[in-house]
Amino acid sequence: MALKISKFYNRPKNYLFKILYYYYKKGYKTSRKIIVIESDDWGAIRMPSKKAYNSLLKSGIDVDKSIYNKYDSLESKEDMSFLFELLYKVKDKNGNPAIFTANSLVANPDFERIKESGFQKYYYELLPDSLSRRTNNSINLWFEGMNADVFHPQFHGREHLNVNRWLKSLQNNSRESKIAFEYEALGITDYATKAGDSCAILPALAIDEENDINNHKAILQDGYHIFEQIFNYKSESFIAPNYVWQKEHEKCLSNLGVNYLQGTYVQKEAMKGDKTKIRYHFTGEENQFNQIYLVRNCFFEPASDPTKDWVSYCLKDIKKAFSFNKPAIICSHRVNYIGVIDERNRDKTLKAIKELLDNIIALWPDVEFMTSDQLGRLILQK
Numbered sequence: 001m002a003l004k005i006s007k008f009y010n011r012p013k014n015y016l017f018k019i020l021y022y023y024y025k026k027g028y029k030t031s032r033k034i035i036v037i038e039s040d041d042w043g044a045i046r047m048p049s050k051k052a053y054n055s056l057l058k059s060g061i062d063v064d065k066s067i068y069n070k071y072d073s074l075e076s077k078e079d080m081s082f083l084f085e086l087l088y089k090v091k092d093k094n095g096n097p098a099i100f101t102a103n104s105l106v107a108n109p110d111f112e113r114i115k116e117s118g119f120q121k122y123y124y125e126l127l128p129d130s131l132s133r134r135t136n137n138s139i140n141l142w143f144e145g146m147n148a149d150v151f152h153p154q155f156h157g158r159e160h161l162n163v164n165r166w167l168k169s170l171q172n173n174s175r176e177s178k179i180a181f182e183y184e185a186l187g188i189t190d191y192a193t194k195a196g197d198s199c200a201i202l203p204a205l206a207i208d209e210e211n212d213i214n215n216h217k218a219i220l221q222d223g224y225h226i227f228e229q230i231f232n233y234k235s236e237s238f239i240a241p242n243y244v245w246q247k248e249h250e251k252c253l254s255n256l257g258v259n260y261l262q263g264t265y266v267q268k269e270a271m272k273g274d275k276t277k278i279r280y281h282f283t284g285e286e287n288q289f290n291q292i293y294l295v296r297n298c299f300f301e302p303a304s305d306p307t308k309d310w311v312s313y314c315l316k317d318i319k320k321a322f323s324f325n326k327p328a329i330i331c332s333h334r335v336n337y338i339g340v341i342d343e344r345n346r347d348k349t350l351k352a353i354k355e356l357l358d359n360i361i362a363l364w365p366d367v368e369f370m371t372s373d374q375l376g377r378l379i380l381q382k
Helices: 012-025 051-060 069-070 077-088 111-115 126-134 139-147 164-173 175-182 212-231 246-258 309-323 342-362 373-379
Strands: 033-041 100-104 107-109 124-126 151-157 260-261 264-269 277-279 291-295 328-331 367-370
Touching: 033 151, 051 069, 051 100, 077 139, 077 151, 077 342, 107 126, 124 126, 126 139, 126 212, 139 151, 151 212, 151 373, 164 175, 212 246, 260 367, 260 373, 291 373, 309 328, 309 342, 367 373
Parallel strands: 033 100, 033 328, 033 367, 100 151, 260 291
Antiparallel strands: 107 124, 264 277
8 A cells, every 4th residue: 555645744845854764764674784786777779879879969859868868778798798797796795796686678669560560560579689680799698697696687578668659659750759760769759748758658557548558468468478488587576667557567467476566765656648646665565466665765877967976875875774774775777887879978887886886895794785586585584
């Protein structure tokens, strides 16, 4: 059940503080120093190349205004190799390396077939095909990271895309959508909801029509089975694209085998039309389907603001979590580690996360690195 927070504050200026304090006090507690790093968007195309970025910018589309359009791309061999090497060198008290819970998309649009259909039908290509066809990377490198215990894929959806909204924008000859389509770029459109969401095509589970839930269930089922086919295991956790989902999605995921729901304090429960219901969660909270919520309470996103001291900022978050006997669940999106469009973006983040991890080991020698599903299983043991 969603928490009713209105009784916990009286003055608006204390709103955020009291919410954060309340959710640190509620839920699962442990004296163990647990670090979980959750990283979203692995496997998604987003901006396919530097050439595509420059061409879209010249066409008058402000791709430089979003860090995801400016830096994010399908991960290259170099991106993953550099990250894996760094993580493997950092060991916790049990000798385990630092590990990313790599929340992954398992498919991307098949642009050629969609165009051949006159933008009337949606087709997709699988993750291994996207990697081999579009980059110098392959799914084999993912398995190398998995075998080294530094990279642990979990289910983020079939694609980071609201299929119906995207097709409608193409069918309606949206200028930005059509230009972006020609360069096979995602996340760019002038399609918007009444609420004015400029990234309206990215929340895969947002709802506009009565039948959207049924369509989403079919997509989730399809994507979940593809995940299992690619990685040879079932994903026990899930993170909804853009933190938008409903109870019906939780039920579907529970039936598939998802026991843990990643997210932030806020769940955006998109209703039909432009209405959105906000629900709040805490780590260890259990829903009606016996799923456990895992709430991110630390943030490390250097690409979002290069002027910010993200190492100090994240260390403060971790210290606060540990002071409340909470696991430190760090949110750090893939965009920070990608150098396909701008190598400086990746290199700067790698330097920063090395500093962060070195400080964690120095400050908390008894730290333990875990994945989201490992933490979920630990909570269920209580």
